[in-house]
Amino acid sequence: MAKKTTIYDIAKALNITVSTVSRALNNISTISESTREAVLEMAKKMNYRPNKVASSLTSGKTYIIGVLVPSAQIQFFASVIHSLEKYLKSFGYSILLYQTNESLESEKNGISTLLEAQVDGIIASMSLETADVSHFEKVKEEGKPLIIFDRTHDDLQSPMVKINDEHAGYLVTKHLLDQGYKRIAYITTKHRIKIFKERYNGYQKALQEAGIAINADYSVFGELNVEGGYLGTHTLLKLKDRPDAIIGGDDYVALGIIKALHENNIVPPTIGVIGFANQNFSEHIIPSLSTIDQQAMQMGKECAKMFLKIIERNHAEELILEPVVLEPLLLPRASTKRS
Amino acid sequence: MAKKTTIYDIAKALNITVSTVSRALNNISTISESTREAVLEMAKKMNYRPNKVASSLTSGKTYIIGVLVPSAQIQFFASVIHSLEKYLKSFGYSILLYQTNESLESEKNGISTLLEAQVDGIIASMSLETADVSHFEKVKEEGKPLIIFDRTHDDLQSPMVKINDEHAGYLVTKHLLDQGYKRIAYITTKHRIKIFKERYNGYQKALQEAGIAINADYSVFGELNVEGGYLGTHTLLKLKDRPDAIIGGDDYVALGIIKALHENNIVPPTIGVIGFANQNFSEHIIPSLSTIDQQAMQMGKECAKMFLKIIERNHAEELILEPVVLEPLLLPRASTKRS
Numbered sequence: 001m002a003k004k005t006t007i008y009d010i011a012k013a014l015n016i017t018v019s020t021v022s023r024a025l026n027n028i029s030t031i032s033e034s035t036r037e038a039v040l041e042m043a044k045k046m047n048y049r050p051n052k053v054a055s056s057l058t059s060g061k062t063y064i065i066g067v068l069v070p071s072a073q074i075q076f077f078a079s080v081i082h083s084l085e086k087y088l089k090s091f092g093y094s095i096l097l098y099q100t101n102e103s104l105e106s107e108k109n110g111i112s113t114l115l116e117a118q119v120d121g122i123i124a125s126m127s128l129e130t131a132d133v134s135h136f137e138k139v140k141e142e143g144k145p146l147i148i149f150d151r152t153h154d155d156l157q158s159p160m161v162k163i164n165d166e167h168a169g170y171l172v173t174k175h176l177l178d179q180g181y182k183r184i185a186y187i188t189t190k191h192r193i194k195i196f197k198e199r200y201n202g203y204q205k206a207l208q209e210a211g212i213a214i215n216a217d218y219s220v221f222g223e224l225n226v227e228g229g230y231l232g233t234h235t236l237l238k239l240k241d242r243p244d245a246i247i248g249g250d251d252y253v254a255l256g257i258i259k260a261l262h263e264n265n266i267v268p269p270t271i272g273v274i275g276f277a278n279q280n281f282s283e284h285i286i287p288s289l290s291t292i293d294q295q296a297m298q299m300g301k302e303c304a305k306m307f308l309k310i311i312e313r314n315h316a317e318e319l320i321l322e323p324v325v326l327e328p329l330l331l332p333r334a335s336t337k338r339s
Numbered sequence: 340m341a342k343k344t345t346i347y348d349i350a351k352a353l354n355i356t357v358s359t360v361s362r363a364l365n366n367i368s369t370i371s372e373s374t375r376e377a378v379l380e381m382a383k384k385m386n387y388r389p390n391k392v393a394s395s396l397t398s399g400k401t402y403i404i405g406v407l408v409p410s411a412q413i414q415f416f417a418s419v420i421h422s423l424e425k426y427l428k429s430f431g432y433s434i435l436l437y438q439t440n441e442s443l444e445s446e447k448n449g450i451s452t453l454l455e456a457q458v459d460g461i462i463a464s465m466s467l468e469t470a471d472v473s474h475f476e477k478v479k480e481e482g483k484p485l486i487i488f489d490r491t492h493d494d495l496q497s498p499m500v501k502i503n504d505e506h507a508g509y510l511v512t513k514h515l516l517d518q519g520y521k522r523i524a525y526i527t528t529k530h531r532i533k534i535f536k537e538r539y540n541g542y543q544k545a546l547q548e549a550g551i552a553i554n555a556d557y558s559v560f561g562e563l564n565v566e567g568g569y570l571g572t573h574t575l576l577k578l579k580d581r582p583d584a585i586i587g588g589d590d591y592v593a594l595g596i597i598k599a600l601h602e603n604n605i606v607p608p609t610i611g612v613i614g615f616a617n618q619n620f621s622e623h624i625i626p627s628l629s630t631i632d633q634q635a636m637q638m639g640k641e642c643a644k645m646f647l648k649i650i651e652r653n654h655a656e657e658l659i660l661e662p663v664v665l666e667p668l669l670l671p672r673a674s675t676k677r678s
Contacts, residue, residue, distance in 0.1 A: 047480055064435065064456065071421060075619075078417040082410060085438050094456055096403065097436050099424050117403065117433055141386055226623050255623040262625050280414075281620040284565050284594040286601050 005048040014042055065307065066114030068098045068107065068124035070151075075279055076296050077125065080149065083300025084123065091308060093120070104129040111135050120311065121145035123303045126153060128191055145310040149303050150294075151193045152323075159310065160323040161302045165195045168292045168328035169202025169247075172274045175290070175330055176245045177210050179338045181272050185218035185243035187232035187253055196224075196249065199276065203247065215241075224249050229256025237264055245272035245336070251279040251291055258289075258335070268335040278331055287334035295326045302326065344387040352381055404646065405453030407437045407446065407463040409490075414618055415635050416464065419488065422639025423462065430647060432459070443468040450474050459650065460484035462642045465492060467530055484649040488642050489633075490532045491662075498649065499662040500641045504534045507631045507667035508541025508586075511613045514629070514669055515584045516549050518677045520611050524557035524582035526571035526592055535563075535588065538615065542586065554580075563588050568595025576603055584611035584675070590618040590630055597628075597674070607674040617670055626673035634665045641665065 007021045014021070016035070023031050024039035042048075067084060069077040085095050096117055098110035107127045114122055121144045124136070133156040139146040140158070149161040176184050186203050189196055204214055217239055220232035229248050233256065236243055248254035254275030261271055267287065274290040275282065282289040302324045346364065350357045355374070362370050363378035364387075381387075406423060408416040424434050435456055437449035446466045453461055460483045463475070472495040478485040479497070488500040515523050525542050528535055543553055556578055559571035568587050572595065575582055587593030593614030600610055606626065613629040614621065621628040641663045 047477070062456075072411060072417045072424070073414075073421045075412075075414070075417070078411045078414070081436070082412045082438060085411070085436055086440070089437075089452075094435050094437065094452060096433050097420070097424055098428075098433065099421060101425070113428075113433060117401075138386070252619070252623075255620060258625065259623060279620065280591070281594060281618065281624070284591075284598060285620070285624050286597065 005043075005046040007048070009046060010039060010042050010048060013046065014038060061120055062118045063093050064096050064117065064119050065093050066098065066110075066117070066119035066122040066124075067095045068100065068110045068114065068122060070102050070125065070127050071099050072097065076150075076277055076294060079296035080125075080300040080303070083297040084304055087301050087304040088307070091304075100127040102128045104131075108135045111138055115139065115142060115144070119144070121147070121307055123147045123149065123307060125149050126151040126193060128193060130193070145307060147303050147306055147310075149299055151195060153194070159306055161299055161306060161326070162195075162323055163294050163299070163326045163328055165198035165328075166202040166205070168276060168294070169199035170206045171202070171328060171330045172247055172276070172290075172292060173203045173206035174209075175332055176247070176272055176274065176336060177206065177212075179245075179269075179272060179336055181245035181336075181338070182212065183215070183218065183241065183243045184212075184245045184247065185220065185236050186247045186249075187220045187222065187229055187236075187257065188247075188249035189224040189228070190221045199249075217241075218243055224253060226252050226256040226259070229253035229258075230260045231256075233257045233260035237261075243271070245274070248273065248275045250277045251275035251282050251289060254282075254289055254291070254335075255285075258285075269338050272336040272338070274336050283331075283333065290333040290336040291331050293329040293331055295329070298326055344382075344385040346387070348385060349378060349381050349387060352385065353377060400459055401457045402432050403435050403456065403458050404432050405437065405449075405456070405458035405461040405463075406434045407439065407449045407453065407461060409441050409464065409466050410438050411436065415489075415616055415633060418635035419464075419639040419642070422636040423643055426640050426643040427646075430643075439466040441467045443470075447474045450477055454478065454481060454483070458483070460486070460646055462486045462488065462646060464488050465490040465532060467532060469532070484646055486642050486645055486649075488638055490534060492533070498645055500638055500645060500665070501534075501662055502633050502638065502665045502667055504537035504667070505541040505544070507615060507633070508538035509545045510541070510667060510669045511586050511615070511629075511631060512542045512545035513548075514671055515586070515611055515613065515675060516545065516551075518584075518608075518611060518675055520584035520675075520677070521551065522554070522557065522580065522582045523551075523584045523586065524559065524575050525586045525588075526559045526561065526568055526575075526596065527586075527588035528563040528567070529560045538588075556580075557582055563592060565591050565595040565598070568592035569599045570595075572596045572599035576600075582610070584613070587612065587614040589616045590614035590621050590628060593621075593628055593630070593674075594624075597624075608677050611675040611677070613675050622670075622672065629672040629675040630670050632668040632670055634668070637665055 007018055011018045011021045021039050024036045072078050100107040122139050133153050136156055146158050148158050152160050152162055220235055222228040222232050246257050248257050254273050257273050276292045278291045278293045282291050346357055346360045350360045360378050363375045411417050439446040461478050472492050475495055485497050487497050491499050491501055559574055561567040561571050585596050587596050593612050596612050615631045617630045617632045621630050
């Protein structure tokens, strides 16, 4: 194992003082340009690496940002992580990742772990279990920026980036109505996290606008995955007055819907199917799946921009009162194309 | 912004010396149990957080591990990241993420950035551009463990975790032969990264074993994505002697193959289609897609275990000469099921 090069080694190699080396490396102008160049060259040759941890003790900054998400395996979060890392990197920041795996207990640990690692701030999206949000207050108590994205919570006042979920629910329903579907069902999940409720509100709003009475039988609440869509569809197909279109809570739910329809020899758009999230596969399956682009990449970028703005303004979160709200994009495809 | 609690504040609040507080917090037994408890209680009440960065200067450890991957948006890597974070967390480590986006230049920057952040070691998978691997040597020069996973390179001697890619290529081809397919084509990519070549070697090996001559027209080298599979299939369908099965370099290539077949009114398994990687959607599309499970979760866990082993043995990478090689699992599904 090679011994780590220190400024003492550089000083010795050049036969100059440690103080001169330090001034050269810290770009202090009280030394000659030729000395500075000689030091930098020797530092490079000797593979010198400045101790960022030590310098963070003086600056109080680590240039590390904590990112807390339910799971990197969920493509939406993987995309936000991808975007955050890509954007923040260009400003000299790295990201420290913590996954909650949808557990409140793990989320509490995550906040502590990230704070102990001396992150400069935290960008987070809540677990499905999170009802009480007091553990997030610790971040603010330490005077560090906390930005919440996508999965927000009414009890937590913090800068946030979200998507207009009610409008997303409205858009998919309106699209189905425009395609001539009349008996529109919705397979989703019940959670304290607002986004699912908001999308559902949008669904109800679009139906009401069209003068269509809400049929309680057409709302199925289950798990937000393929199995949930599959089971929900079997329930819906048993109804005397079958739906002619089914909205899935996300694209995986929609896959389950299509699977159950297939078992009944029904292929969309005979019964229309639409999802949320525009997973990588959605465009490419047959028939291609209509869905909503939730702008994960843009969300990551907006979080990063917001973080940098707060840091520049010296932690003035109070200056950012209004959440950044991104607009969902409807992606109509073959699975709902009647006309 | 709340002022950060220091051990001085705790000492003042309890009217004891700073040294006593320090001994209590560091669990040194030269103070009474009642004092220790009083200090811990006050520390909790005052929201005291030990400065891990400062203590890392003494211990030389940050309990942060650098993870360098092509992209968190590629599901295989998202799963490895997920698994790494989940496993290492239970040993008190956090992961600092760096994405190369398949760029060699970015990979070089990534190694520097992670080393500057004083990570305890690096777990990495190479970019598609990486031919020269000298930048990885810097990690070893600093005496830090470097573990390479999945995308390895002959020039780099380092502990590694990989999957038996030749066997993966062999397995898919043998499966197609067993199902009665005879004219088996392969749409893949040309890269210096070994895994693609090794899978292709396995394909050739299985054909040779079966006494089937390699038909050069049946190997198409393009982009490793949906478009690559789509274009490659159109090329293959123009052949006078059309293939009766097509292997896609990954599941997205397979999606492109199915799309092109569909345009020619062919549905698998009429022409058999199989991929690699077992993406989340593969099981659930219609027909369900045969593929290879590359054991991403297990790969993350093995990397984490290897890292912990090296750290425990005080950086003795030389003790780990043999790479950990995981066995790929064949997942036969409807898209290749003739019998």
